[in-house]
Amino acid sequence: MRIAIDTMGGDFGPRATLRGTASALLRDPRLSATLVGPGHLLDAELDSLPASLSRVRDRLQTLAVDGIVASDARPSRVVRSREPSSMSRALDLVASGQADACVSAGNTGALMALAMRDVGTVEGVERPAICAAVPTQGERSCSLLDLGANVAVAPQHLLAFARMGAVRCQLVEGVTNPRVGLLNVGVESGKGTAQVQEAHALLAGSGANFDYLGFVEGGDLFAGEVDVVVCDGFVGNVVLKSSEGLAQMLSAQLGATLAADWRTRLMAWLARPALTRLSRQLDPVRYNGASLLGVAGVVVKSHGGAAAEGFAYAVSRAASEARRGLPERLAHALKGSLPG
């Protein structure tokens, strides 16, 4: 199992992506990786790997490419330019079968556009979607899609998102009969836009192999009673980013509370291990990757603000999806359900 790594994306540069990759390899002895990026940077980072990580050195290959996709580049321009970059070459490795999956912390729009162009889409998928998990009060996380690949969608796309999210949830998360909800402003029938009303009718009549719960509200995302929630990419993107912003603010407030006086400082010192666990939960998004569902190969986006540890999770996520043959299973599941 080989993962192609775009080492040049993200806020922390190749050190974070490289060390994150090495951490993932350390945890999973069957994994190897091809690091794609400027040769001199990769060599320098490989030479400075901490001893604990250098044990995986023989499972790390490099592929030297100098070009970089800027984080603010327009996806349409990136696709047109055809300049080689660490991102495009990492995707090429998947397209050509030299790698089983690709992970990047770079420009999401460019990653999706290049993946659709070079890796292609699963048969029957008009619109791939970005899917990530949020933590919940229940035992399992909740998958949310689309997170921004499609700012405007038709009702049948929401149905396709539900099918794709459910297949991933079954296959990768091991949930037999995933509970799927359609995000809306209320749970009562008649609520919401014409778009969600039509999507609701499609979902209710789809006879799908998941448990369709009907409408769910924003608060249900974190309650642990739904496994997959679908929405258009505008809503999903805003919800994910606002949740991230809120978690950061509350984390900062918790820090300020703990630093307030001797009692709270003592408490912070006593409870450091517990609080470290909590602060990881407080920032769910950085500690997961997002899957580009519906692309004809496994492509995972790591959060741009993820340090090495977050990137390692994204690599592990990509390995899980590739091992289970997610794109092939999506193709199989969607084939039986296409209109016409």
Add this chain to the structure above:
Amino acid sequence: MRIAIDTMGGDFGPRATLRGTASALLRDPRLSATLVGPGHLLDAELDSLPASLSRVRDRLQTLAVDGIVASDARPSRVVRSREPSSMSRALDLVASGQADACVSAGNTGALMALAMRDVGTVEGVERPAICAAVPTQGERSCSLLDLGANVAVAPQHLLAFARMGAVRCQLVEGVTNPRVGLLNVGVESGKGTAQVQEAHALLAGSGANFDYLGFVEGGDLFAGEVDVVVCDGFVGNVVLKSSEGLAQMLSAQLGATLAADWRTRLMAWLARPALTRLSRQLDPVRYNGASLLGVAGVVVKSHGGAAAEGFAYAVSRAASEARRGLPERLAHALKGSLPG
């Protein structure tokens, strides 16, 4: 200054609304209230007011009405039925000038629909919007609208929401030149739907008396660098409810973390006052009211899950808006800016 109170809305019934109202009156000696609801319930609650609150007894009037708007009633049906209810009678008091503002913790859709029918809308306002504040890392909170009155809007409505939000922010929050943002999936031009693109053009060319920042993302809501954020009611509703759900989950996790072992239990005991302050910040929405902006009288919705303290904040918010003549100022500000 007299506030009409729909005592029968919300999850905690007339005890919470009545004690919340009494708390607000205790803090503000110039305030009086008319409590609207079933006579026997109001009398029982007034008789059982704690001694600390009974000092405001002479500023509390009652208006006996037996009807109640169910929390799951369809707004269109409520409007058509014309049955008297605690909600409709409280609004009548505003419409007839017998009260300066109305506060309800009941069915939001019904409150908006009845307010539009009976109190009417400010001249020049096609679509009133629901506006509430979220806490931020900065010095001031951020006002977000629309929170669900309008699930689908045209670009000119987003412009009107910006104007209304800015007027309220200047008048009630005292911010001289409010910074206004348009919620989108990215800050770069070209991002988002045709709708936000058109609204962006309108806002950029509006020559308004606020500082238009352009597009903002979900995470910016809590960063403290924007005072008013506008979006359609679908997005706003989902963002607000998901933020609320996330805050509740994190609050529960913090509680579980603190109860984990002797070190953390000791720490929780030592730091109880600081943690109590924090948990209030963790649940921002319950501790504010939401304004029905664009209605021709002050109407404030308190969170259905708000206990007495949260309801008291909503009453104070209503009093502030009424004292500053918000509806009249909105009418004045919008008159100069109508197209045609």
